Amino acid sequence: xxxxxxxxxxxxxxxxxxxxxxKPLRHQDVQQVIFRQIYFTGTQAFRLVxxxxxxxxxxxxxxxxxxxxxxxxxxxxGGLLVAxxxxxxxxxxxxxxxxxxxxxxxxxxxxxxKANGEIDGLRATGVSPMSYLVVPRLVGxxxxxxxxxxxxxxxxxxxxxxxxxxYIDMSFSRYxxxxxxxxxxxxxxxxxxxxxxxxxxVFFLASYCGLRTTxxxxxxxxxxxxxxxxxxxxxxVAQAFISGVYYLVILERVAWTSFL
Amino acid sequence: xxxxxxxxxxxxxxxxxxxxQAGFGGAEGRLYDICLxxxxxxxxxxxxxxxxxRALLFRVLAGLRPVKGGEMSLFGQxxxxxxxxxxxxxxLPPSLRRRLGVLLExxxxxxxxxxxxxxxxxxRFKNGDHTPKHRxxxxxxxxxxxxxxxxxxxxxxxxxxxxxxxxxxxxxxxAFLSKPSVVLLENPSLGFGDLDRERLDSALDFIHSKGTRxxxxxxxxxxxxxxYCPRWIVCEEGRVxxxxxxxxxxxSPHVLAGRFQRALAPQEVAA
Numbered sequence: 001x002x003x004x005x006x007x008x009x010x011x012x013x014x015x016x017x018x019x020x021x022x023k024p025l026r027h028q029d030v031q032q033v034i035f036r037q038i039y040f041t042g043t044q045a046f047r048l049v050x051x052x053x054x055x056x057x058x059x060x061x062x063x064x065x066x067x068x069x070x071x072x073x074x075x076x077x078g079g080l081l082v083a084x085x086x087x088x089x090x091x092x093x094x095x096x097x098x099x100x101x102x103x104x105x106x107x108x109x110x111x112x113x114k115a116n117g118e119i120d121g122l123r124a125t126g127v128s129p130m131s132y133l134v135v136p137r138l139v140g141x142x143x144x145x146x147x148x149x150x151x152x153x154x155x156x157x158x159x160x161x162x163x164x165x166x167y168i169d170m171s172f173s174r175y176x177x178x179x180x181x182x183x184x185x186x187x188x189x190x191x192x193x194x195x196x197x198x199x200x201x202v203f204f205l206a207s208y209c210g211l212r213t214t215x216x217x218x219x220x221x222x223x224x225x226x227x228x229x230x231x232x233x234x235x236x237v238a239q240a241f242i243s244g245v246y247y248l249v250i251l252e253r254v255a256w257t258s259f260l
Numbered sequence: 261x262x263x264x265x266x267x268x269x270x271x272x273x274x275x276x277x278x279x280x281q282a283g284f285g286g287a288e289g290r291l292y293d294i295c296l297x298x299x300x301x302x303x304x305x306x307x308x309x310x311x312x313x314r315a316l317l318f319r320v321l322a323g324l325r326p327v328k329g330g331e332m333s334l335f336g337q338x339x340x341x342x343x344x345x346x347x348x349x350x351x352l353p354p355s356l357r358r359r360l361g362v363l364l365e366x367x368x369x370x371x372x373x374x375x376x377x378x379x380x381x382x383x384r385f386k387n388g389d390h391t392p393k394h395r396x397x398x399x400x401x402x403x404x405x406x407x408x409x410x411x412x413x414x415x416x417x418x419x420x421x422x423x424x425x426x427x428x429x430x431x432x433x434x435a436f437l438s439k440p441s442v443v444l445l446e447n448p449s450l451g452f453g454d455l456d457r458e459r460l461d462s463a464l465d466f467i468h469s470k471g472t473r474x475x476x477x478x479x480x481x482x483x484x485x486x487x488y489c490p491r492w493i494v495c496e497e498g499r500v501x502x503x504x505x506x507x508x509x510x511x512s513p514h515v516l517a518g519r520f521q522r523a524l525a526p527q528e529v530a531a
Contacts, residue, residue: 014348021354029381113371121368123324123350125434126357126386130349211348 011208015138018130030136037140041102042147048101049148050155052093053085057156060084061163069168077164078178085156086187087246091195092239094149095202098141099231103206106137107227110210111220119211134207138200145199146192153191194242201238202231272336273297274442274474275321279330282320290498291316293330298474300441305489305506306478309516313498315365315446318478322362322444323352335359358386361440365447367431369419375430376402376415383437401437409433409463424451425459432463442474443467449481464488482523486510 024030060081068074110133113119122129157179164170170178209227213219280294291313298304298321308314319325323334326342333339334356342351350357370378383398406412409429414422422430428451435443445467452460467475468488479485485492485506492509494502494516501516502509510517 011348018349027385029385116371117364117366117368118370119368120324120364120366121370121431121434122382124322124360124362124364124368125382126350126354126360126438127382128349132385 007212008208011212012204015130015134015204018128019135022128022131024128024131024135025139027131030132033132033136034140034143037137038144038147040105041098041141042144045097045101045144045148046151049094049097049152052097053090053152053155054159056089056093057081057085057159058163061160062167065164065167074168074170075174075178077160077168077170078175078180079182081157081160082179082182082187085153085160086183086191088239088243090149090153090156091191091198092235094145094152094195095198095235095239096232098145098148098199099202099228099235102141102144103202103231104224104228106141106203106206107210108220108224110207111213111223112217114211114213114215115217115220117215120215129211134204134211137207138203141203141206142196142200145202146195149191149195190242190246194239198235198238201234205231205234272333273299274302274335276333277320277330278332280320280327280332281329282316282325282327284316284325291320292498294320294500296493296500296503298476300474302491303468303475303489304477304491304493305485306476306493306495307480307482307485307516307520308495309480309519311497312495314478314495316498317493317495317500318444318446318476321476322360322364322446323350323357324362324364326351358438359441361435361438361443363428363431363435363443363445363448365450367419367427369427369430369434371419374416374418375411375422376406378419379405379415379430379434379437382434386438402433405433405437408466409436410459423456425453425456428452429459429463432467436467440473442476444476444478446478447480448477449479449484482520486524 018024025034061077064080065074065077068076068080110119113133119129119133122132161170161172161175164175165172206227209223209230213223275296275298277294277296281290281292282294283290294317306314306318316325320327320332323339326347327339328341331338334352337353337356339352352360369375370381373381379402380395380398383401384395387394387398402415403412406415409432411426411429411433414426414430419427419430428448432445432448435445448464449457449460464484467473475488477485477489490505492502492504492506493500494509494514496516502512502514510521
């Protein structure tokens with residue numbers, strides 16, 4: 001099973017066509033699948049994401065806080081945390097968790113449905129697999145990824161404050177002021193855009209890998225592996241690209257030195 | 261002035277295939293230059309040995325495999341050729357798909373819900389109705405169809421807990437749920453032992469009893485084909501080698517006719 005741009009574009013075309021024809025978000029059954037997907041991808045992954053946020057934030061503030069204080073730059077901590085968690089690590093770590101837990105699950109679920117003949121069964125009864133299976137996973141996955149990343153960021157900031165208070169005696173008001181002065185509206189816009197679109201993109205890849213199998217059981221692990229590998233690659237490349245554009249183009253225009 | 265002779269309206273055939281070519285993608289399972297018409301109310305059996313192209317022809321008729329060449333029309337509407345890599349979703353427009361009821365060899369019942377929930381969900385989704393009244397309508401429809409196909413006892417079970425025969429009957433109930441005008445059954449007798457055979461006959465009798473309904477049965481069960489389908493289409497190596505009355509084929513000198521006769525009891529052959 002090799003990567004094929006023509007197959008990917010045809011899959012996208014089929015998805016858009018089904019979306020326009022069926023208007024699946026109006027169906028109550030599709031809405032139920034979306035809520036289930038949000039539960040599996042978002043709610044069940046919350047503890048893992050929170051755990052990652054706690055550890056990463058504690059390590060970051062412990063390592064950088066003491067150095068910044070010694071150099072007399074404790075007020076730069078807010079900018080550092082915003083750059084680290086809001087712009088880079090928050091979306092990336094959340095996507096890694098989502099790909100590892102849910103993308104693999106979606107790819108294996110869809111490929112085993114194909115192997116069991118359930119996809120052909122749906123098609124034979126006039127139900128579009130795109131509308132009933134792919135759309136809710138895509139929407140639910142994108143919303144869950146965005147919500148999980150938001151939780152990651154606030155937990156990281158909260159833990160950052162606790163560590164900063166004990167390590168460098170930073171007051172709450174000073175910490176909040178530091179953070180708020182470092183956050184620009186464009187940061188929030190890029191954060192939401194990045195987490196939502198990449199969240200949708202990884203579930204799109206998972207559905208594509210799951211449904212492009214020919215319906216044999218030995219393809220199920222292959223589809224799962226491909227979905228995970230391609231999703232990771234896409235996340236890293238997209239994250240690097242977006243960050244490059246962000247730092248080189250956007251921050252250039254709004255006096256980027258003030259953000260660092 | 262003489263009146264023009266009145267010609268009865270000629271209905272377009274349900275399927276019209278001309279020089280149709282199709283394939284599963286590999287070297288095996290290909291169809292070459294298939295030409296046939298199936299008219300409303302006909303009962304047709306598709307027969308053939310392994311790798312004869314019967315399963316592929318069934319899928320082409322059911323709108324589950326795209327046609328690579330030639331022309332195919334369904335209910336008088338010409339179907340566009342679709343490239344193989346674009347075969348992700350529905351090939352047929354919803355207005356045509358709604359008129360077909362299809363039972364596949366692998367029943368394809370949704371495995372994560374009970375049979376009842378799966379049938380109700382498909383009924384609601386297909387009809388796009390979600391008001392409480394329509395939900396109740398879907399529930400009643402499933403209940404009624406379950407009784408008709410004698411699966412009411414297993415409606416609340418998940419498909420993995422059903423016997424092969426019950427799965428086939430649930431698949432038939434699903435194909436029949438929206439009261440289609442055309443029913444396509446792929447190997448309906450698969451999974452039925454001698455003890456369950458009466459349930460299958462009862463289900464098929466019910467489908468067959470609607471005289472105006474077009475029925476296409478892909479099967480290797482010669483007895484079933486003889487009982488329900490006067491017209492036989494026999495495939496061999498991706499081509500149609502016979503299209504006509506089943507009884508005439510059995511008495512023909514074709515090699516396959518001899519093989520089919522051996523599957524029947526002597527008194528059935530004599531009859």
